[in-house]
Structures are given as C-alpha cells and as structure tokens.
Amino acid sequence: MPNVATRQRDRNAAIAELGLEPYVLELELNGYAVVPPSVTGVTLDAIDRLTQLLLDKSEELVGCRFTVEDGAACELDYGGYKGIIERMSGVEPSQFQLMQLCTFDRAFRDLAVNPVAVALMRHMIGAPTTRFSSHNCFIKWAGDGYGDSLGLHCDQGGVPQPWGRIALNANCNWCLTEYTLDDGAFACVPGSHLRASHPVQPAAAREAIPVECPKGSLIAFHGQLWHGAYPKKTPGLRVTISNYFRHAAIQPQDDIPNHFPRELADDCDDPETFKQLAGFGLPYQSQALPVPKARIA
Ligand SMILES: O=C(O)CCC(=O)C(=O)O
Numbered sequence: 140m141p142n143v144a145t146r147q148r149d150r151n152a153a154i155a156e157l158g159l160e161p162y163v164l165e166l167e168l169n170g171y172a173v174v175p176p177s178v179t180g181v182t183l184d185a186i187d188r189l190t191q192l193l194l195d196k197s198e199e200l201v202g203c204r205f206t207v208e209d210g211a212a213c214e215l216d217y218g219g220y221k222g223i224i225e226r227m228s229g230v231e232p233s234q235f236q237l238m239q240l241c242t243f244d245r246a247f248r249d250l251a252v253n254p255v256a257v258a259l260m261r262h263m264i265g266a267p268t269t270r271f272s273s274h275n276c277f278i279k280w281a282g283d284g285y286g287d288s289l290g291l292h293c294d295q296g297g298v299p300q301p302w303g304r305i306a307l308n309a310n311c312n313w314c315l316t317e318y319t320l321d322d323g324a325f326a327c328v329p330g331s332h333l334r335a336s337h338p339v340q341p342a343a344a345r346e347a348i349p350v351e352c353p354k355g356s357l358i359a360f361h362g363q364l365w366h367g368a369y370p371k372k373t374p375g376l377r378v379t380i381s382n383y384f385r386h387a388a389i390q391p392q393d394d395i396p397n398h399f400p401r402e403l404a405d406d407c408d409d410p411e412t413f414k415q416l417a418g419f420g421l422p423y424q425s426q427a428l429p430v431p432k433a434r435i436a
C-alpha cells in the first residue's frame with residue numbers, strides 16, 4: 140500500500156511529466172484552467188471528428204440535419220420541457236444534451252482518458268479516488284441561454300456541506316467550437332471554489348466573467364467553482380463535451396460501474412485507466428473476501 144508521501148510524489152510526477160504546473164496553479168487560484176490543444180494533444184482533426192459524430196447523433200435523435208455553421212435545419216419543438224438550469228431565470232431552453240457518449244464511439248472513450256485531463260482531475264480529486272461520473276455534450280444555439288442568472292451553480296451542489304479543499308466532483312469541458320462571449324462562452328466567478336458555498340444571486344452574476352478560448356481548448360474546473368454560461372447570440376451551434384468526474388465516495392450520475400459495457404472499455408487508448416476510472420468491480424457486490432474454513436478434527 141503506497142503511503143501518503145509516495146502518493147503525493149506520484150501525483151506530482153504526472154503533473155511534471157506533462158508540463159501541467161501552470162494549469163495546476165490556475166486550478167488552485169481560480170478554480171479553473173484553460174488548456175490549449177497543443178498541451179492536451181487532442182488534434183483539431185480529432186475535435187472535428189467528435190463534433191461530426193455528435194451532429195450525426197443529434198440528427199438521429201431530433202430528426203433533422205445539424206451543422207456548426209447553421210445549426211438545426213428545421214424549427215425545434217421542446218414541447219413543454221423547461222430546462223433544469225434555465226428555470227433559475229425562467230427562460231426557454233436553447234440547448235440539449237446528449238448522454239452516455241462513451242457508448243457512441245471509441246473517439247469519446249479516448250477523450251475520456253486523455254492523460255492531461257485525467258492528471259488535472261486527479262490533482263483536484265485525488266489520484267486513487269478519481270472516477271467517471273458521466274460523459275455528456277451540450278448542443279447550444281442562439282437564444283436566452285440560462286438567462287440573467289447565467290445559470291451559475293456548483294457542480295458538486297448536491298453534496299452536503301461543509302465542503303473542503305478536495306474536489307468531490309470536477310469537470311472537463313471540451314470546447315469543440317470557438318468560445319467567445321457572443322458565441323455563448325462558459326461563465327464563472329474566478330476563485331469562487333475557495334468560498335466552499337453555493338452562489339448567491341444576483342451578486343454572483345455580476346461577478347462572473349466569460350471564459351473565451353479557441354476551438355479545441357479544455358476548460359478543467361473544480362466542483363465548487365461557480366459557473367454557468369452566457370447566451371449565444373450568433374448563428375450556428377456551440378458544441379461542448381462535458382466529461383464529469385467524481386470522488387469515489389460520491390454517487391455517479393451514470394451508473395458506469397454496473398452498466399457500462401466492459402468490452403467497450405477495452406477498446407480505447409488506455410483500457411487500464413478507463414477501467415480504473417469507471418470503477419468496475421466494486422467490492423461487496425459479491426462474496427469478495429474469503430471466509431475461514433472450519434477445521435474438522
Ligand atoms: O457551458 C455550459 O452550459 C455550462 C456547462 C456546465 O454547467 C457543466 O458542464 O457542468
């Protein structure tokens with residue numbers, strides 16, 4: 140069993156090997172870090188392929204063609220559905236989410252185990268205790284976004300307080316399209332993860348800033364960071380993958396440990412890491428520990 144000092148060294152080794160110290164500093168100070176494609180190693184070709192897979196899946200589920208430039212090729216009808224975060228500001232949703240991305244295609248599984256993303260998540264949550272929670276995407280078009288509140292929330296908001304320094308959830312937002320204020324960028328209050336509390340409105344929205352970054356960037360953030368997004372004002376789509384992580388003590392959004400197809404986990408860039416983060420093989424779901432045998436004299 141590695142002791143605390145060894146575990147700390149291992150964690151720092153991954154950060155140093157990948158040259159992630161500047162991003163770790165930003166995570167510590169601001170609660171988020173923007174990592175460019177040159178550091179994550181995810182090429183723009185890979186980003187375009189992921190985007191096309193999501194647009195194709197959107198077409199399959201919604202029933203009309205989607206392009207980044209022009210958005211949906213038809214009017215979209217949400218029926219009476221009110222978005223969960225949109226309710227904070229009483230606006231109509233102008234996005235949808237696709238879920239369980241890692242079942243769609245190997246490209247999503249490769250992204251889920253991207254070494255840079257995993258090292259940053261492990262830095263915040265703890266290396267041996269980091270697990271997947273869910274793999275989702277946001278397809279967002281021009282509209283009210285999350286309204287005046289900017290939908291500010293903490294991702295670990297469902298975890299009882301008090302919260303500490305260790306992130307109980309942390310998130311990787313992969314920006315598959317350009318993030319500018321007018322394109323509906325991520326919003327956050329830098330340093331708010333250190334307040335260890337929920338955002339208080341309307342002051343929180345006044346403190347928020349847009350996180351603008353080029354297509355392909357990774358926004359890694361702490362589960363206590365106050366964040367949301369600005370409304371999209373331009374034509375076309377903002378496309379984002381949200382790979383959401385958790386501490387092993389926290390329930391997953393998607394029951395990956397029990398329901399994710401094991402054979403798919405073997406088909407990715409790093410099956411060992413995928414399986415460890417998936418949390419397969421939970422003990423206590425079977426007679427995992429031996430029992431002594433009666434000695435018959
Ligand atoms: O850009 C957004 O809509 C915010 C995404 C978000 O809240 C999340 O991924 O946890």
Ligand SMILES: [Fe+2]
Binds near residue numbers: 292293294366
């Ligand atoms: Fe969130």
